[in-house]
Structure formats: structure tokens, C-alpha cells
Amino acid sequence: MVVVAHPDDAEFGSSGTVAKWTRAGAAITYVVCTDGSKGSNHPTYDPATLIHTRQEEQREAAAVLGVRTVEFLGYPDGGLRADEQLVRDLVRLMRRDRPGIVIAQSPARTLRLTLYISHPDHLAAGEATIRAVYPHARTRPSFPDLVAEGLDPHDVSEVWVVGTAEPDTWIDISDTIDVKIAALRAHRSQLGDWDAETFVRRWTRANGRGRGYAHAEVFKTIRL
Numbered sequence: 001m002v003v004v005a006h007p008d009d010a011e012f013g014s015s016g017t018v019a020k021w022t023r024a025g026a027a028i029t030y031v032v033c034t035d036g037s038k039g040s041n042h043p044t045y046d047p048a049t050l051i052h053t054r055q056e057e058q059r060e061a062a063a064v065l066g067v068r069t070v071e072f073l074g075y076p077d078g079g080l081r082a083d084e085q086l087v088r089d090l091v092r093l094m095r096r097d098r099p100g101i102v103i104a105q106s107p108a109r110t111l112r113l114t115l116y117i118s119h120p121d122h123l124a125a126g127e128a129t130i131r132a133v134y135p136h137a138r139t140r141p142s143f144p145d146l147v148a149e150g151l152d153p154h155d156v157s158e159v160w161v162v163g164t165a166e167p168d169t170w171i172d173i174s175d176t177i178d179v180k181i182a183a184l185r186a187h188r189s190q191l192g193d194w195d196a197e198t199f200v201r202r203w204t205r206a207n208g209r210g211r212g213y214a215h216a217e218v219f220k221t222i223r224l
């Protein structure tokens with residue numbers, strides 16, 4: 001399961017790794033917490049149209065990667081909070097799909113990386129995801145109404161955090177870098193004329209340097 005704040009976050013952060021996993025037969029669920037409605041600075045844009053467009057782009061990107069399920073939680077873009085409602089929504093999906101690994105955005109602001117990484121919605125999504133993993137998804141007395149719905153507790157085994165300044169896990173995505181870029185290209189409303197491919201190739205090459213990988217994605221992994 002991959003939990004992110006915005007449509008396109010998952011493609012930037014972890015889609016090369018996800019493509020490897022789907023090729024190996026993994027069933028992946030994407031969870032997008034916000035509606036992406038603030039993803040435009042155009043003076044006359046229509047938020048409702050943008051929400052629809054971004055959902056379609058996210059579904060297209062997921063299809064490129066072999067991700068079978070995409071859930072949109074629909075919280076307003078720009079105001080995400082790691083509150084009980086969001087945690088509960090995430091616990092519900094974790095208990096339903098029972099992932100072994102959850103990929104989360106970092107809940108910790110880092111001043112060592114670009115500010116884009118520490119968008120407030122990313123911090124909130126990361127915090128809520130980790131709270132959902134531990135303690136609530138695995139704790140029966142948490143959200144007893146979910147148990148009453150048949151959603152029994154579930155122990156997530158590992159959390160993989162993206163956007164961290166302290167990576168400890170490097171995934172070789174040399175075989176899936178082209179798929180990553182193809183998935184990113186689905187986010188046409190966000191990329192515009194920007195040359196995402198050059199940026200992503202340079203960035204993933206820098207990640208892989210010193211590890212012997214042509215391209216890599218990096219994570220901080222936590223085992224429970």
C-alpha cells in the first residue's frame with residue numbers, strides 16, 4: 001500500500017519500486033488523501049474540473065505501473081491534518097487490503113532537502129499513515145466500529161518512508177526507470193512543459209551513485 005497526499009506524489013517518490021513489485025506479482029493499493037484541487041496557479045482554473053482531471057491522471061499512472069486499486073479520500077488539498085478521521089480512513093483500508101509493506105511520506109520536516117518534500121500535506125499524510133500502522137491498524141480496541149464491520153486488526157510488517165534525508169534502503173530501479181517516467185507523464189496537468197524526464201533521470205542516478213545502480217529510489221525502512 002502506498003499512501004500519499006497528492007496525485008503524482010507516488011510517481012515521484014516510489015513508482016520505480018512499485019513497478020518492480022507489480023512485475024513480481026504484488027497487489028498494490030494507492031491511497032491519495034487529498035483531492036489535488038490546489039494544483040494550479042492559473043488565474044481562471046476550475047477546481048472541480050482539476051479534481052476530476054487529476055483523478056483520471058492518477059488512474060492512468062497507476063495502470064501504467066500495474067497498480068490495481070486507487071482510492072481517493074478526497075480531503076481538501078492544502079489543509080490535510082493527521083486527525084482521527086484521516087487515521088480512521090487509513091486504518092479501514094489497511095484492515096481491508098492487509099498490506100505487508102506500507103510506503104509513507106515522511107512526517108518529519110527536513111531542511112536538508114527541497115521544500116517541495118516537506119509540503120504540509122505530505123507531513124500530515126506521513127504522520128497519519130504511521131499512526132494508522134502503529135498502533136491503530138493492529139489494535140482491536142482502536143475503532144471498534146471497524147471490527148463490527150468485519151475489519152479485524154492487521155499487523156503491517158514494514159513502513160518504507162520516502163522523502164527522508166536519512167535513507168537506509170536503496171532500490172535498483174534501472175529496469176523500471178522508463179516505466180516510472182511513463183507513469184509520471186500521465187500527470188499532464190502538473191508537469192506542463194517541464195522536462196520531468198531529465199530531472200527524474202538525474203535525481204535517480206544521483207540516488208544510485210555509490211551503490212552501483214544506474215537509477216535508484218531511496219527509503220528509510222522501519223520494521224515492526
Ligand SMILES: [Zn+2]
Pocket residue numbers: 005006009119122
Ligand atoms: Zn505532493
